Amino acid sequence: MPEPVPAPVVREPTLSPASRALVNQAQIQLQSKNYPVAASSIERALRIEPGNPLLWIELGKVRQAEGNYVQAENMGRKAASMSVNAPRANSAAWSLIAESLRARGKNVQAREAELRAQGVR
Amino acid sequence: MRALKRYRKQIFAGVALAFGIALIGFTVWVFTLDRKITSQFEGRRWTLPAQVYAQPTELYVGQAFSAETLEEELKRLGYQRVEKPQQPGSYSRRGSRVDLINRRFQFWDALQEPQLLTISTSGNAIADMRNGRNEEVPIFRLDPLLIGSIFPIHGEDRVVVTPEEVSTLLPAALKVVEDRKFDTHWGVNPSAILRAAFVNLRAGQIEQGGSTLTQQLVKSYFLDNRRTLSRKIEEAIMAMLLEVHFSKQDLMNAYINEIYLGQDGRRAIHGFGLASQFYFGKPLAELQLHEVALLVAIVRGPSYYDPRRHPKRARERRDLVLKLMGEHGVIDPAMAQKAAKRPLGIVSSGTQAGGGYYPAFLDLVRRTLRRDYREEDLTEAGLRIFSTLDPTVQTQAEEALTLELNRLDKTRKQKSKTPLEGVVVVTAPQNGEVIAMVGGRQANFAGFNRALDAKRSIGSLVKPVIYLAAIESGQYHAASVIEDGPVSVKLSNGQVWEPKNISEQYYGPVPLVRALAQSMNLATVNLGLSVGLPKVTREFVALGLEREPPQLPSVLLGSLDVSPLEVAQLYNAFANGGFSTPLRAVRAVVDAEGEPLKSFALEVTPVASPDAVYQVNRMMVEVMEHGSGRSARAVIPPDIVVAGKSGTSSDYRDSWFAGFSGQHLAVVWIGHDDNTPTGLTGSSGSLAVWSRLMANLGTTSWSAPLPESLEETWIEFPTGLAARPDCGEEPIAIAVPKGTTLPMQPACETNVFGEFGERAREWWRGITRQ
Numbered sequence: 001m002p003e004p005v006p007a008p009v010v011r012e013p014t015l016s017p018a019s020r021a022l023v024n025q026a027q028i029q030l031q032s033k034n035y036p037v038a039a040s041s042i043e044r045a046l047r048i049e050p051g052n053p054l055l056w057i058e059l060g061k062v063r064q065a066e067g068n069y070v071q072a073e074n075m076g077r078k079a080a081s082m083s084v085n086a087p088r089a090n091s092a093a094w095s096l097i098a099e100s101l102r103a104r105g106k107n108v109q110a111r112e113a114e115l116r117a118q119g120v121r
Numbered sequence: 122m123r124a125l126k127r128y129r130k131q132i133f134a135g136v137a138l139a140f141g142i143a144l145i146g147f148t149v150w151v152f153t154l155d156r157k158i159t160s161q162f163e164g165r166r167w168t169l170p171a172q173v174y175a176q177p178t179e180l181y182v183g184q185a186f187s188a189e190t191l192e193e194e195l196k197r198l199g200y201q202r203v204e205k206p207q208q209p210g211s212y213s214r215r216g217s218r219v220d221l222i223n224r225r226f227q228f229w230d231a232l233q234e235p236q237l238l239t240i241s242t243s244g245n246a247i248a249d250m251r252n253g254r255n256e257e258v259p260i261f262r263l264d265p266l267l268i269g270s271i272f273p274i275h276g277e278d279r280v281v282v283t284p285e286e287v288s289t290l291l292p293a294a295l296k297v298v299e300d301r302k303f304d305t306h307w308g309v310n311p312s313a314i315l316r317a318a319f320v321n322l323r324a325g326q327i328e329q330g331g332s333t334l335t336q337q338l339v340k341s342y343f344l345d346n347r348r349t350l351s352r353k354i355e356e357a358i359m360a361m362l363l364e365v366h367f368s369k370q371d372l373m374n375a376y377i378n379e380i381y382l383g384q385d386g387r388r389a390i391h392g393f394g395l396a397s398q399f400y401f402g403k404p405l406a407e408l409q410l411h412e413v414a415l416l417v418a419i420v421r422g423p424s425y426y427d428p429r430r431h432p433k434r435a436r437e438r439r440d441l442v443l444k445l446m447g448e449h450g451v452i453d454p455a456m457a458q459k460a461a462k463r464p465l466g467i468v469s470s471g472t473q474a475g476g477g478y479y480p481a482f483l484d485l486v487r488r489t490l491r492r493d494y495r496e497e498d499l500t501e502a503g504l505r506i507f508s509t510l511d512p513t514v515q516t517q518a519e520e521a522l523t524l525e526l527n528r529l530d531k532t533r534k535q536k537s538k539t540p541l542e543g544v545v546v547v548t549a550p551q552n553g554e555v556i557a558m559v560g561g562r563q564a565n566f567a568g569f570n571r572a573l574d575a576k577r578s579i580g581s582l583v584k585p586v587i588y589l590a591a592i593e594s595g596q597y598h599a600a601s602v603i604e605d606g607p608v609s610v611k612l613s614n615g616q617v618w619e620p621k622n623i624s625e626q627y628y629g630p631v632p633l634v635r636a637l638a639q640s641m642n643l644a645t646v647n648l649g650l651s652v653g654l655p656k657v658t659r660e661f662v663a664l665g666l667e668r669e670p671p672q673l674p675s676v677l678l679g680s681l682d683v684s685p686l687e688v689a690q691l692y693n694a695f696a697n698g699g700f701s702t703p704l705r706a707v708r709a710v711v712d713a714e715g716e717p718l719k720s721f722a723l724e725v726t727p728v729a730s731p732d733a734v735y736q737v738n739r740m741m742v743e744v745m746e747h748g749s750g751r752s753a754r755a756v757i758p759p760d761i762v763v764a765g766k767s768g769t770s771s772d773y774r775d776s777w778f779a780g781f782s783g784q785h786l787a788v789v790w791i792g793h794d795d796n797t798p799t800g801l802t803g804s805s806g807s808l809a810v811w812s813r814l815m816a817n818l819g820t821t822s823w824s825a826p827l828p829e830s831l832e833e834t835w836i837e838f839p840t841g842l843a844a845r846p847d848c849g850e851e852p853i854a855i856a857v858p859k860g861t862t863l864p865m866q867p868a869c870e871t872n873v874f875g876e877f878g879e880r881a882r883e884w885w886r887g888i889t890r891q
Contacts, residue, residue: 050551081731
């Protein structure tokens with residue numbers, strides 16, 4: 001008789017106040033299309049919390065905004081590998097991957113990534 | 122007589138002609154001098170070496186800073202402790218509370234204006250941070266430490282200051298001590314020259330120079346120390362010409378930025394801006410009276426009055442400067458007396474701001490930038506470079522290397538004529554920033570940069586790459602059993618290759634995890650040959666090695682010449698969970714006006730299956746727990762999980778250790794420059810440096826979430842048979858693909874797999890506190 005598989009512990013990441021401030025700052029810089037400076041703000045946050053997938057997603061969004069879809073996807077993959085136990089962050093990471101793939105015309109792979117973002121595996 | 126009379130006209134004409142020609146010649150000469158001096162003065166007045174900054178310290182609630190650490194940090198930046206901070210660059214401390222006013226600083230991405238910060242610490246962390254309006258400040262960057270500059274071949278280094286950055290004390294002191302008639306003379310001071318000539322005549326040697334500041338400036342511009350009469354005349358004329366063209370204020374400012382004030386190896390310290398950093402570790406604007414007086418004292422003879430080598434002489438002259446300042450009404454005589462009681466206040470030249478100078482790291486910065494900039498741009502154009510160096514980590518890396526090398530030189534059995542050499546490279550694995558680099562035992566000696574240029578055989582450091590290739594192939598997992606037995610490979614040249622284990626024993630069937638942890642050569646060769654050499658050599662390139670290794674079986678045992686920095690690049694991919702990120706020493710470059718020129722953005726690229734990397738990383742944790750890295754456990758706190766691998770090249774020529782925690786990746790190499798044997802293995806040599814460094818860094822655990830496709834299970838470390846935490850020989854928890862079935866240790870037969878998988882996971886979580 002198979003044993004019941006215990007549910008994995010869910011740990012959704014949150015941003016520390018310092019990271020939150022830097023992400024807010026980056027979003028303002030992003031509005032004025034100042035991509036290198038916005039990325040620099042997120043990188044500061046990443047030095048404080050390198051293991052936080054939300055920050056990798058934020059950095060991916062900056063890359064996406066400046067049209068660097070390869071790096072956007074890679075940041076998404078990095079975030080996805082770090083958020084196995086965090087469904088919400090994981091879904092956000094896969095959405096970023098899906099969007100980046102779509103922007104490069106890789107529609108089949110984008111569709112697969114979207115399904116993962118929706119939790120269909 | 123008659124003849125004379127007769128030719129009087131002609132003689133007169135001849136003399137007049139000669140005189141006329143001489144006059145024209147003189148005028149032309151003066152004109153040339155004029156062109157020379159004005160173009161020198163007006164054109165690009167100084168070549169400005171690029172300034173290199175360390176990474177700035179970030180302050181935020183939760184940052185692991187006690188009040189002591191914070192104070193040390195501020196002292197390192199040359200902040201002055203006061204009762205109540207009023208000026209930028211000062212702070213006060215009351216118990217666990219620190220108040221500071223930061224310096225104005227132009228970062229590559231923002232301008233940081235000075236503001237008052239009140240920081241409360243609680244134990245070893247910042248608990249609260251507020252500005253002058255009592256508002257919470259979530260994050261704040263301190264101005265970064267200036268760690269050096271990229272100066273040209275002739276070695277002239279300087280930091281140029283504007284008149285606004287100079288306290289009025291400095292020009293006043295210079296005038297009183299060097300040239301009291303500066304404000305009124307026209308370049309030369311005849312009475313001073315006469316006086317000096319008289320003094321020198323009486324003394325029979327040169328004791329006093331009659332040079333004005335303007336003459337000193339001319340002399341310094343043309344780098345000529347000959348004291349011939351014609352030289353003196355030329356200098357005097359040029360000084361007068363300068364006075365014609367430029368205002369006194371311009372000349373004073375030029376003097377302050379030009380004059381030679383000390384020597385730091387090959388680096389010549391020019392100008393008061395750099396001298397202030399070099400001797401006091403802080404900007405010129407923040408110097409106090411006794412410090413200004415010392416710099417003015419040094420002008421007369423930077424080597425004779427070197428405050429580091431001849432503190433007594435320097436102090437006597439400083440006090441004389443103070444006395445003169447008092448006598449001539451620059452300052453109140455009482456102030457002069459008070460200042461004369463202060464110590465010299467010099468920072469040590471080793472690791473501190475001014476003199477501190479990290480040749481190996483700066484060399485990496487220079488090489489990075491040489492791809493984008495011409496040498497002249499770096500040494501002349503006044504670029505500002507924001508580097509990734511963390512001075513605290515750098516200091517600890519230098520200390521760990523020096524201490525352990527001294528110990529090893531004393532204790533190792535195999536004595537050699539030359540002392541051991543070593544290298545340490547530290548990176549932040551998640552973003553690939555190189556945060557420390559020690560290029561040799563004498564860290565501040567600029568010479569052969571072993572961290573970049575010593576390409577040495579890396580021995581067993583290759584093994585994790587082979588195991589990764591094996592697991593990625595899908596044929597193996599961490600508990601797969603391989604044979605550690607005799608190997609014999611016929612090479613293409615007809616020879617037969619028969620490698621051995623270091624112990625010269627055979628271990629028989631062993632699980633992958635043990636073969637890696639105990640660095641078994643024969644098991645690894647068998648594994649590599651079964652996976653196929655092309656897969657293995659390609660894996661090196663995927664992980665970041667620039668050139669693919671030759672497809673030779675000996676590569677499986679690490680006969681592969683790689684520099685410590687390249688090893689760091691390779692291992693960074695493991696520490697970063699299978700993502701490669703190019704190692705960086707520079708974050709951004711801005712031009713002299715503060716405009717960003719270039720930023721080196723963080724890039725990540727997936728290069729290996731995260732599941733396979735996770736398994737190998739867990740195996741590298743076992744290296745530290747049960748294998749060749751075990752001795753580190755006596756040094757590193759028991760709750761800190763680290764992963765790593767040792768490496769030893771043939772005949773014990775190279776001792777390597779590479780490994781990582783959550784925050785730091787460090788690679789250590791020890792060997793001899795002439796490649797003679799050291800008698801050290803990776804574990805008996807470099808591991809000691811590595812563990813001491815990791816322990817001192819106060820680093821965090823390596824941890825990563827278990828990938829979905831894997832599960833935890835217990836096996837016996839020696840045999841690889843399935844076991845239980847309370848049953849079997851040396852049971853360990855490892856990660857294997859879901860659904861893997863392992864033969865059970867017969868003594869533990871009652872095992873129910875799922876339950877123990879879960880207990881393994883709990884055990885692992887207990888260790889990593891996930």
